[in-house]
Amino acid sequence: MKPRSKRLMLLGSAVALLVAAVALVLSAFQQNLVFFHTPSEVAEGKAPVGRAFRIGGMVEEGSIRREADGLTVRFAITDTAKIIPVSYRGSLPDLFQEGKGAVVQGTLAPDGLFHASEVLAKHDENYMPVEAQYAIDQAHKAAQTVQQ
């Protein structure tokens, strides 16, 4: 074999072995690479107990309400299968809205209420002008009236 082909073979097998090793490590750490758990996972008891973790999902429509002190906010986070009620004291990011994505960090109380210490808004990868969103909303409404 020519020295050049030999070097190519050696390099190719070294890179292949490396990729295999990294793939194994990543699949072993799969759980630790997760940034948040879904409400369904929490309901199944897959979330860590006794330490802070994050739940990600949609803010349930119509669930946001402010407590009398004006600082504490109660809302529910859902993945459409399970719902987790959340209590949070502090300021919310601008993009935090009902029906939009959010990630909350905190601890789960025994009564099932999640006490959040941090609330982050998670937005999607869609970018469009205000007019386009308006047109889409109108089309949805029209479709709904037709169905009714």
Added chain:
Amino acid sequence: MMNGTETETEDGTKRSRSLLRFAAPQVFYPIAGRLAPWFAWLAAGLCVAGLWIGFFVAPTDFQQGEVYRVIFIHVPAAWMSMFIYLIMAFWAAVGLVMNTRLSFMMAQALAPTGAMFCFVSLWTGALWGRPTWGTYWVWDARLTSQLLLLFLYLGFIALTQAIEDSRRSDRAGAIIALVGAVNVPIIYFSVQWWNTLHQGASVSLTRAPSMASTMLVGMLLMALAAWAYTFAVSFWRVRSLILERERHTEWVAAELDEQEARA
């Protein structure tokens, strides 16, 4: 040294012989010098057009308002930082297999530009994350793997600079470039493989882009500008590297005399 490339190609085909001719530093030096200004002007033109569309023509986003305009710098910089690392790994592999000195010089010439784009993507990402997500930084898979890319770039630069002997520094750098290249697909697919705070890709080869067309045009123009800029600066940088490494050869002495006479 002068006939180094010819002995290399004795067993090669006609095509590889003609390509390898450009691998000779004294052949590539003037070519790079002639191409670099064209790419620099192209980069400037594309950048002005891209920023104009991005900041004055593209509409306000329905959800994020004006802050989304960071995308015109953030995404092209992030793409380029990943792509340059793959090109570095490619040149490192070519250098190791073919024993061409110019390949290692290209890898070294690309590293600072890749590191710069990587830093820009992290920095603009932090500035974008604060008003939208509510935080500058989180340790999710996308952000962490991109930070690792910056460390890989810095590690490559530090290691190749730390070793005096150029043959040894080339080989050491090539190993970092090849090993680190595994991180690039991890960055790219992190948003699909794991739950991350970072959203998924708006533009991909497999489906229609999920953004308005003027926004997309602005972003693609900026991406092309980043490409042209990378060509220009890496050609200029590789010329300096060639002169430095080949300073004991006759052609460099002749070239420097000529440049002095022109000045």
